[in-house]
Amino acid sequence: MTPSRDGDSRAASRAEEPHPDVRAFLEVYESLDTPDFSEITPEMAREQFTTMLGGGDPAVELPAVEDRSIDAPDGEVPIRLYEPSQDPDPDRPLILYFHGGGWVIGSVDTHDGSCRKLADESGYPVASVDYRLAPEHPFPAGLRDCYAALEWAEAATCDRDTAEAGGGIAADSDRIALAGDSAGGNLAAATALLARDRDGPDIAAQLLIYPVTGDATETESYEENGEGYFLTAEEMAWFEDHYLADDVQRGNVYATPRRAADLSGLPPATILTAGFDPLRDDGAAYADRLEAAGVPVTYHNYDDMIHGFFGMVQEPANFERAHEAYSDAIADLRARLE
Incomplete structure (x- = not known):
C-alpha cells in the first residue's frame, strides 16, 4: 500500500464502506450483544477482552517464547520474549512492544498472536511488556x-553466547524499535518522548499503530x-477516565504526546491508522506534527x-488487510x- 501523504485531505480518508472482512466481523460481533466496556467494570472488561482475543493454539510457532520478569523502580514487570531464530544474530534489531487495551485491559496474552507474527515475519526478537493497568495503577504507572x-x-542486548547462557537477548542495543497499538501506541510515543527528554536510551525507530496522541474528540x-x-x-471516554485521574494529568505531554511543544529529535516513525476508527485523525495529526518537527515519518491509512x-490475523477474524x-x-x- 502506498503511504497516504495528502495534506489536509488525509483527515477525511475513509472508504465508502468497510472492507467485506470488517462487515462480516461487525455483523457477528453485534449479534453477540456484547456490552460496551463502558457498561461494565474493568475486571469484567478484562475477562471479556481476554475471552475475545486470548487463548487457543498459537497461529505462529517460534523457536522459543519465554516469560520473564525484569526489575523496575516500582517492582518487577513481566515481559514475554519471542525468539524468531534458532541461531540468533547479535547484530539484529530488537522490537519492544506495548499492547493495546485503553490502558485498562489487554495483556501479553491478548496480543500474543500479534507479537508472534511480528517476530516471525521481521526476523527480529520481540519483547512484549505487561505493564501495570488502570484504574488500579493510573498514569504514569504504565x-x-x-x-x-x-x-x-x-x-x-548482548552477544550470542551471553544470551544463550540466559543473560540477555542477542541483539544490537543501537537498534531498538518501540512499537505499540492504540494505548500501546500512546505508550510507545510517550516512551520515546521521555527518552529524548531524559537523554535516555537511543531508539532507532517507532511503530505506532492507531495511537492515542492527543484529544481525539476534536x-x-x-x-x-x-x-x-x-x-x-x-x-474511549471510559478508558481515559480510568487512566487519567484529573485534568492536570490530561494536559501532561507524556499522557498526550501531541500536546508537546517540541517534537524534534524523536526517532523516525511509522504510523498506521484505519479509516473507520475514531482515532484515525489523531494518528494522522501526530504524523503531521512529527514531520513538521523534522522527524522522518511514513504514514499508512487503511481506509476500509x-x-x-x-x-485480526487468525481465525475467526482473519483480515486480509491486516496481513498487508x-x-x-x-x-x-x-x-x-x-
Missing part, C-alpha cells in the same frame, strides 16, 4: 513500566466513527479498516533498521 523496559532492553473521525465500528466514543484490525499492514510495517522497520 509509562514508568514501559520506560523501565526500555532501559532493561538496552542493558540486556477530530472529524471521532464524529464519523464514534459508534458502530467496534471501538466507540463512550468506551476499523480500530483493532492489526491484531504487517508487510508494510515490517518493510518500514527494515528500511530504518538495516
